Amino acid sequence: xxxxxxxxxxxxxxxxxxxxxxAAGNIGGFLHLYIGExxxxxxxxxxxxxxxxxxxxxxxxxxxxxxxxxxxxxxxxLFGKASGCSRGKGGSMHLCxxxxxxxxxxxxxxxxxxxxxxxxxxxxxxxxDDVTLVIFGxxxxxxxxxxxxxxxxxxxxxxxxxxxxxNLYAMGTPIKETTAVATIAEKAAGYNMPTKTVDGQDVLGxxxxxxxxxxxxxxxxxxxxxxxxxxxxxxxSAVDAQLYRSKEEVLERKTNDPVKKFxxxxxxxxxxxxxxxxxxxxxxxxxxxxxxQFADESPEPALDELYTDVYVDSTGxxxxxxxxx
Amino acid sequence: MPVISYAEALREAIRxxxxxxxxxxxxxxxxxxxxxxxxxTKGLLDEFGxxxxxxxxxxxxxxxxxxxxxxxxxxxxxxxxxxxxxxxVAIDQIINxxxxxxxxxxxxxxxxxxxxxxxxxxQVGATHSQSLEAFFAHVPGLKVVMPATPxxxxxxxxxxxxxxxxVFFIEHTxxxxxxxxxxxxxxxVPFGKADIKRSGSDVTIVTYSRMLFIxxxxxxTLAQDGIEAEVIDLRSLRPLDIETVAKSVHxxxxxxxxxxxxxxxxxxxxxxxxIYEESFDDLDAPVARLAAAEVPLPYAKxxxxxxxxxxxxxxxxxxxxxxxx
Numbered sequence: 205x206x207x208x209x210x211x212x213x214x215x216x217x218x219x220x221x222x223x224x225x226x227a228a229g230n231i232g233g234f235l236h237l238y239i240g241e242x243x244x245x246x247x248x249x250x251x252x253x254x255x256x257x258x259x260x261x262x263x264x265x266x267x268x269x270x271x272x273x274x275x276x277x278x279x280x281x282l283f284g285k286a287s288g289c290s291r292g293k294g295g296s297m298h299l300c301x302x303x304x305x306x307x308x309x310x311x312x313x314x315x316x317x318x319x320x321x322x323x324x325x326x327x328x329x330x331x332x333d334d335v336t337l338v339i340f341g342x343x344x345x346x347x348x349x350x351x352x353x354x355x356x357x358x359x360x361x362x363x364x365x366x367x368x369x370x371n372l373y374a375m376g377t378p379i380k381e382t383t384a385v386a387t388i389a390e391k392a393a394g395y396n397m398p399t400k401t402v403d404g405q406d407v408l409g410x411x412x413x414x415x416x417x418x419x420x421x422x423x424x425x426x427x428x429x430x431x432x433x434x435x436x437x438x439x440x441s442a443v444d445a446q447l448y449r450s451k452e453e454v455l456e457r458k459t460n461d462p463v464k465k466f467x468x469x470x471x472x473x474x475x476x477x478x479x480x481x482x483x484x485x486x487x488x489x490x491x492x493x494x495x496x497q498f499a500d501e502s503p504e505p506a507l508d509e510l511y512t513d514v515y516v517d518s519t520g521x522x523x524x525x526x527x528x529x
Numbered sequence: 530m531p532v533i534s535y536a537e538a539l540r541e542a543i544r545x546x547x548x549x550x551x552x553x554x555x556x557x558x559x560x561x562x563x564x565x566x567x568x569x570t571k572g573l574l575d576e577f578g579x580x581x582x583x584x585x586x587x588x589x590x591x592x593x594x595x596x597x598x599x600x601x602x603x604x605x606x607x608x609x610x611x612x613x614x615x616x617x618v619a620i621d622q623i624i625n626x627x628x629x630x631x632x633x634x635x636x637x638x639x640x641x642x643x644x645x646x647x648x649x650x651x652q653v654g655a656t657h658s659q660s661l662e663a664f665f666a667h668v669p670g671l672k673v674v675m676p677a678t679p680x681x682x683x684x685x686x687x688x689x690x691x692x693x694x695x696v697f698f699i700e701h702t703x704x705x706x707x708x709x710x711x712x713x714x715x716x717x718v719p720f721g722k723a724d725i726k727r728s729g730s731d732v733t734i735v736t737y738s739r740m741l742f743i744x745x746x747x748x749x750t751l752a753q754d755g756i757e758a759e760v761i762d763l764r765s766l767r768p769l770d771i772e773t774v775a776k777s778v779h780x781x782x783x784x785x786x787x788x789x790x791x792x793x794x795x796x797x798x799x800x801x802x803x804i805y806e807e808s809f810d811d812l813d814a815p816v817a818r819l820a821a822a823e824v825p826l827p828y829a830k831x832x833x834x835x836x837x838x839x840x841x842x843x844x845x846x847x848x849x850x851x852x853x854x
Contacts, residue, residue, distance in 0.1 A: 257602070259598075288635070289635070290633065290634045290635040290637070291635030291636065292635070293632060293633055293634070293635045294633045294634055294635065298633045298634060300634045300635075300637055300638070302634075302637040302638065307601060307634075307638060308630075308633075308634055308638075310626075312621055312625050315594075315621055315622070315625060315626065316626075317591075317594070318590060318591040318592075318593070318594020318595050318597070318598060318622055318626075319594055319595070319597055319598035319601065319626060320598060321591060321594070321595045321598060322594060322595035322596060322597060322598020322599040322600070322601070322602065322606075323598045323599065323601060323602045324598075325595055325598070325599045325602075325604075326598070326599045326602030326603060326604045327602070329554065329580060329581075329599070329604060348590060349590055349591060349594070349621075352586075352588040352590055352591035353591050353594075355586060355588065355591075356585070356586060356588060356591045356592065356595065359586060360583075512636070513631055513632045513635065513636035514631075514632055514669050514670055515631070515670070515672070515694045516631060516639050516641075516692075516693035516694050517692065517693060517694060519720075519721060519768070520720060520721025520765075520768030520769075520770070521721075521768050523669075526806065
């Protein structure tokens, strides 16, 4: 339980630092912060076994941190350094950790759901009982791949848990204006799939419901759809002016901040004391500072890295263009 | 040496690879009881069972993506797209997932999937008559091969299944019944190596797939007039064996490219550019391109036929190349 707070706090401080680093020009491209949603990742990931598999969307920093990936290699990836988890070739939206069965960070909304179904197929093919967890947002549930993926997983009874982070907005559009049904969960009925709606701001509830879902799926019963009701406190990405929602709404939502409420509850329950919380705060900041320092001091990829890993076997290819010689 | 059909040669390749490697499996629409729309997969279900031979729902995007996901998970899927026209339905999975997973995650994952599918036309209307190899040959991260003979079909498919890279394997509907010699022993055909199907020193015809046979017919006709054409079957479009083409152009000084896809930005455009770059001084005439007319294909037999170069067009082009002094 205390570890859940430690992880959520680390994600929060890491993400806040990313916002600073982006403004400072150290991080480029797109930056999708997980601030406000920490309980979803921490609950969902901690309920998995080491042998289980994860595919997620581009708001992926929280998932990597919850899974245990070293924040140093994450920050290095965000800085575009060779020591990054994806060798600087992926960036914020394509974090990964092969040792922890974290297959990425994907940027095409809904595009990774078929991949997760395939991973689950490989587990079933081998007669193994690993679960594949695939996370996506509310917007993804309007994409064709969502529907195709749920259908195929249901028909082949594949061990997938489809976890929708419903933060109420698909970029700048409220989901209630774009989706024909009132909740994401009820979409599962179209695929004869069991479903559960969870308070995404309640880390213990997330952990409990995810654990139950994984056990159900692990038992060969077919897939499940979970809907985690959550909210992001920052914009869709770093360049979002948030013109589509009111400041009052955001402030109201912040009163249910898991990174504030959970430690308050732990304190109340005497699981921790103030000194513990102070120490954890310092530790989190320390880890983040170390990550920035590591990223700063790491070298950029060698120029030839542009041409590596296009293929496993590059025989027959001259990837360097004539003009670049 | 046994003489078997192109379809049987493909089936032999699949069967042999499935026997040799437990990770290899097939999936696609109607590949089991229906026998596969072009009979390639007929009988495989009886030998290998339903776990390794899967009929999919009518949902190209998810089953191609699931193939990629299963490949990331360590299996070796051979996914059948009923025709290359349907690849457009799964294009995001092919270009954004299959082709990029290895590169964007810094080499940590690989996607050893084979997507096999036929090009071809037979009064089946505009959306069922496309060739499209140029689209796929354009994409870094994919390998693209297009065999013309049963020998090459079997050898290239075995190479494709054993490749750690995603392979887009383009067959041809009109070639499935065509017969040719295929040895009984173990053999493979490498990627990136063109094959001189007929030697000659007067004019070079670069081609692949069904057009190979048009070229060979034309070469036979030209030989009656003492014109010896060298016919090069590319077999592999990405990687492309431009060295074999350049050697031939050095000998003949005159070259044409014969293809079944549309001309604009096609393989002919690529090959012509490479020839101009590397063999400019060897040329006695501009590179000729004979490709499909730039139209969606019609139904009426007489005009559909007019969209594609035939033997008489090839022989005329060859004579034009030779009289251009």
